[in-house]
Amino acid sequence: MNTIAERLQSAYQQIAQQCTKLGSKPADVQLIAVSKTKAVADILSAYQSGQRHFGENYPQELAEKAVALSQQEGICWHFIGPLQSNKTKLVAEHATWCHSLDRLKIASRLSAQRPEQLPPLKVLLQVNISGEASKAGINPDQVLALATEVAALPGLELKGLMAIPAPDAHEPVEPAFARMQQLSLALRAILPQAKELSMGMSDDWPLALKYGATMIRLGTAIFGARNYERHE
Numbered sequence: 001m002n003t004i005a006e007r008l009q010s011a012y013q014q015i016a017q018q019c020t021k022l023g024s025k026p027a028d029v030q031l032i033a034v035s036k037t038k039a040v041a042d043i044l045s046a047y048q049s050g051q052r053h054f055g056e057n058y059p060q061e062l063a064e065k066a067v068a069l070s071q072q073e074g075i076c077w078h079f080i081g082p083l084q085s086n087k088t089k090l091v092a093e094h095a096t097w098c099h100s101l102d103r104l105k106i107a108s109r110l111s112a113q114r115p116e117q118l119p120p121l122k123v124l125l126q127v128n129i130s131g132e133a134s135k136a137g138i139n140p141d142q143v144l145a146l147a148t149e150v151a152a153l154p155g156l157e158l159k160g161l162m163a164i165p166a167p168d169a170h171e172p173v174e175p176a177f178a179r180m181q182q183l184s185l186a187l188r189a190i191l192p193q194a195k196e197l198s199m200g201m202s203d204d205w206p207l208a209l210k211y212g213a214t215m216i217r218l219g220t221a222i223f224g225a226r227n228y229e230r231h232e
């Protein structure tokens with residue numbers, strides 16, 4: 001059984017190797033350690049091994065952990081789960097990033113609820129790139145319109161796109177990653193600052209890097225298997 005520190009070091013090494021293979025720079029890839037359902041002590045182990053970016057799926061859980069670990073300098077919270085309008089305040093107050101924005105109504109609330117003393121919340125639009133295989137996210141043909149509206153909100157900073165391509169009987173994951181890369185390029189043509197592309201999880205991140213991912217979200221590969229009991 002490997003420790004969190006060992007798994008992290010191994011992930012950093014594998015990411016560096018994959019970047020070398022692809023001719024890209026490891027410094028341009030952000031590893032987000034997805035800590036949902038994991039204990040604060042586990043997050044602290046990862047922090048002490050040098051990890052600073054953490055991803056959470058549940059607003060309440062993110063807020064509790066952010067408060068518990070608020071003394072850890074430079075720690076950065078990414079909200080990556082589905083977001084209902086009655087939970088936007090928790091994300092606006094405790095996260096630095098929100099990857100799962102898919103509606104103007106949620107965007108307006110996050111913008112209005114972002115505390116004035118904090119910099120704008122960095123947001124990514126979640127795209128439903130696998131059609132029927134997943135429900136969350138906007139359709140690819142709605143991206144540019146929503147991006148333009150979100151970019152105008154004062155409490156938010158639009159940084160790019162996110163997707164969770166789901167392989168299914170009809171299609172493997174690779175064409176979905178390729179479509180996301182094209183969409184990201186189209187977005188950057190109108191909003192150059194929106195250059196981040198959050199895609200790739202424990203099982204498919206090397207392929208995501210091949211198609212231009214700048215943020216990869218690894219849970220199991222860092223913290224081991226999850227126990228969902230506390231959310232059921």
Ligand SMILES: *Cc1c(COP(=O)(O)O)cnc(C)c1O
Pocket residue numbers: 034036057080081164201202203217218219220221
């Ligand atoms: C849980 C989750 C991850 C991490 O998944 P692993 O397969 O454990 O790496 C990444 N992104 C999102 C949106 C998630 O919900």
